[in-house]
Amino acid sequence: MVTRKDVADRAHVSVTAVSRVLNNSGYVAKEKKEAVLKAAEDLGYRPNPIAMSLRRQRTGQILFYCRDLGNFFNIELYSGMMEYARRVGYMIVMSGTFDFEQINTMMIDGVILPNQEIANRYEKLGKQRSGLPVVAASYGVALVSQRDIPYIDCDVYVAMENALDYLNRKGHERIAFATPYTIFDPVGGGRHIAYLNRMRPIFGKDLEKYILDGYFKGGDAFQQEDFFTEGKHAASDFIRRGLDATAIVCFNDNLALGMLKQFQDMGVCVPEAVSIVGIDGTNIRRYVTPALTSVDLSTSRQGAECVRVLLDMIEGGHVRSVTSVPIGLIEGESVRDLKLK
Amino acid sequence: MVTRKDVADRAHVSVTAVSRVLNNSGYVAKEKKEAVLKAAEDLGYRPNPIAMSLRRQRTGQILFYCRDLGNFFNIELYSGMMEYARRVGYMIVMSGTFDFEQINTMMIDGVILPNQEIANRYEKLGKQRSGLPVVAASYGVALVSQRDIPYIDCDVYVAMENALDYLNRKGHERIAFATPYTIFDPVGGGRHIAYLNRMRPIFGKDLEKYILDGYFKGGDAFQQEDFFTEGKHAASDFIRRGLDATAIVCFNDNLALGMLKQFQDMGVCVPEAVSIVGIDGTNIRRYVTPALTSVDLSTSRQGAECVRVLLDMIEGGHVRSVTSVPIGLIEGESVRDLKLK
DNA sequence: TTGAAAGCGCTAACAA
DNA sequence: TTGTTAGCGCTTTCAA
Numbered sequence: 258m259v260t261r262k263d264v265a266d267r268a269h270v271s272v273t274a275v276s277r278v279l280n281n282s283g284y285v286a287k288e289k290k291e292a293v294l295k296a297a298e299d300l301g302y303r304p305n306p307i308a309m310s311l312r313r314q315r316t317g318q319i320l321f322y323c324r325d326l327g328n329f330f331n332i333e334l335y336s337g338m339m340e341y342a343r344r345v346g347y348m349i350v351m352s353g354t355f356d357f358e359q360i361n362t363m364m365i366d367g368v369i370l371p372n373q374e375i376a377n378r379y380e381k382l383g384k385q386r387s388g389l390p391v392v393a394a395s396y397g398v399a400l401v402s403q404r405d406i407p408y409i410d411c412d413v414y415v416a417m418e419n420a421l422d423y424l425n426r427k428g429h430e431r432i433a434f435a436t437p438y439t440i441f442d443p444v445g446g447g448r449h450i451a452y453l454n455r456m457r458p459i460f461g462k463d464l465e466k467y468i469l470d471g472y473f474k475g476g477d478a479f480q481q482e483d484f485f486t487e488g489k490h491a492a493s494d495f496i497r498r499g500l501d502a503t504a505i506v507c508f509n510d511n512l513a514l515g516m517l518k519q520f521q522d523m524g525v526c527v528p529e530a531v532s533i534v535g536i537d538g539t540n541i542r543r544y545v546t547p548a549l550t551s552v553d554l555s556t557s558r559q560g561a562e563c564v565r566v567l568l569d570m571i572e573g574g575h576v577r578s579v580t581s582v583p584i585g586l587i588e589g590e591s592v593r594d595l596k597l598k
Numbered sequence: 599m600v601t602r603k604d605v606a607d608r609a610h611v612s613v614t615a616v617s618r619v620l621n622n623s624g625y626v627a628k629e630k631k632e633a634v635l636k637a638a639e640d641l642g643y644r645p646n647p648i649a650m651s652l653r654r655q656r657t658g659q660i661l662f663y664c665r666d667l668g669n670f671f672n673i674e675l676y677s678g679m680m681e682y683a684r685r686v687g688y689m690i691v692m693s694g695t696f697d698f699e700q701i702n703t704m705m706i707d708g709v710i711l712p713n714q715e716i717a718n719r720y721e722k723l724g725k726q727r728s729g730l731p732v733v734a735a736s737y738g739v740a741l742v743s744q745r746d747i748p749y750i751d752c753d754v755y756v757a758m759e760n761a762l763d764y765l766n767r768k769g770h771e772r773i774a775f776a777t778p779y780t781i782f783d784p785v786g787g788g789r790h791i792a793y794l795n796r797m798r799p800i801f802g803k804d805l806e807k808y809i810l811d812g813y814f815k816g817g818d819a820f821q822q823e824d825f826f827t828e829g830k831h832a833a834s835d836f837i838r839r840g841l842d843a844t845a846i847v848c849f850n851d852n853l854a855l856g857m858l859k860q861f862q863d864m865g866v867c868v869p870e871a872v873s874i875v876g877i878d879g880t881n882i883r884r885y886v887t888p889a890l891t892s893v894d895l896s897t898s899r900q901g902a903e904c905v906r907v908l909l910d911m912i913e914g915g916h917v918r919s920v921t922s923v924p925i926g927l928i929e930g931e932s933v934r935d936l937k938l939k
Numbered sequence: 940t941t942g943a944a945a946g947c948g949c950t951a952a953c954a955a
Numbered sequence: 956t957t958g959t960t961a962g963c964g965c966t967t968t969c970a971a
Contacts, residue, residue, distance in 0.1 A: 271943080272942085277966095284941080285941080286941085304964085307655075311947055351680070354684075362647055363689070364657065545859075614950080
């Protein structure tokens, strides 16, 4: 390994001079400058990134506290983070363990937590290392229980309303909901509440029949969650219950894909027999037939915003408590227009 | 930030003593030891990872030189790397730029290159920073042009043979091939060669009609490649050419999914009208209907092996030139058994 | 205009 | 058994 000392020796100057040349700072005689440059070139000198980091007390790395790449949503969050970070010279490292303590052993300048539940836990258990900035992605800011952490929010209450509005416009009134969590579990968040608010008037006391829920047993925010498989179960239940709903809103795209798959395996046509809407708007929706109609949560944008806000804290010291990303809807082929009937 | 110095002051000992206690090395009097532990606890001391890294000249990080998470194959490689790395206390950072120089600014102990093409370029352009260990994933070791880098190989020649063998067993003789590269482009590698070898006797001079190729224009190993979209084009071409093949082998799963999607959009039934086999065995194959039959390349295993071999170089100094992962086949529902006819 | 020296947080050889 | 010291590679006073 070639160090500044080596360059200095070769150019017959001090390491200080080398630093000045390489950083374009301070005065240094022209000819010495050239000598340094040449020596550095000859030796193939490369600055040592670790030493740089130690010196400036900054790693240029951010932790995305997540391990599950099985959920396409996380992949998109991550992609958004990567792209933004890359442009501003940062790196994203990904890791999620059961042990927050491990965060303290990492070379990072800040942490991005993937949701409120983990953020809450972090507040309680993890905030050991003083001064490490943290932001969290959140899904309905009204449900955030404490505000010590800035949130980059995506309002899934609105997302659910978008899904239901869209289905209404297509003539659907009786709409079921599939979620892996139990319907009153706060983890379900705004999606659950919005559905209940909108559908209670429609279904009255029959409402709970139309809710396909509770597939995750002993739910734990840290477990690897297989939404796809639970979606298959939800589809089976839908048929078993003989529901007369014309459409189903799914907790997320992975789950929607599971339902779609199971329906197709059972010979139930989508969208002819039943329509499906996902939530997330992940890219994967394009890969299936029928292409999934899904609520667009601007996920990669949310990832990018997480990085932006975090860097604002790291570099500028600014803290903004909540940032939001827009919600849309992406039409696919998984919803039948009943008005064309 | 609390340092060992702070702890030392509070415990009325030297920093050396603190180090010894915290590292369980060397002698230190029992009562001092306890004082140190208590002081560290009181102060909430955490070792500074950057200083540790500088000291031991090791970052505990490995670069996966890749940026494209749109290809499920890369996601699986990455997952395999992450899991293995996690178990041995390393982190994987992911980044791929057009500029190899940037690698020199990263806090990493080694690099994993995602394929031979990039490895070749790296050899030519990048090997600036001396001593940084590198391994590469490869796809047919016979095609590796130089051996300065250890390869973790996955023999896609065999993979293609597996696909064709399987199709033969199911009664398919006339089998087309879809690839985004031109058929004689070495980038295509073993898949191409194996196909040509096996199908030339079948198709004779008509062979090239059955090859749907060349969709990537001005192919560049660094570009973001959209296999899915090119798969759609390949499917359209298949129909347009009016081919009488009963099955198609696809370059990879993403491309296969594109073909499947396009066939379905055009009303061509898979596998009734035409069978499809992918190569990769990515998890995504389960998400579509019909589930994709695909050659299993042990991708996450390959990712893990990349890390294992690289760590062998980093920590042990051992170098092994080629490591291989097994090839299998995962049955889905995208191949029709013609023998049941 | 230049370089010696101190320091970022940590470890290890050495001396006491 | 303990602490002083030098050093990992780099930057930045500070004095010359």
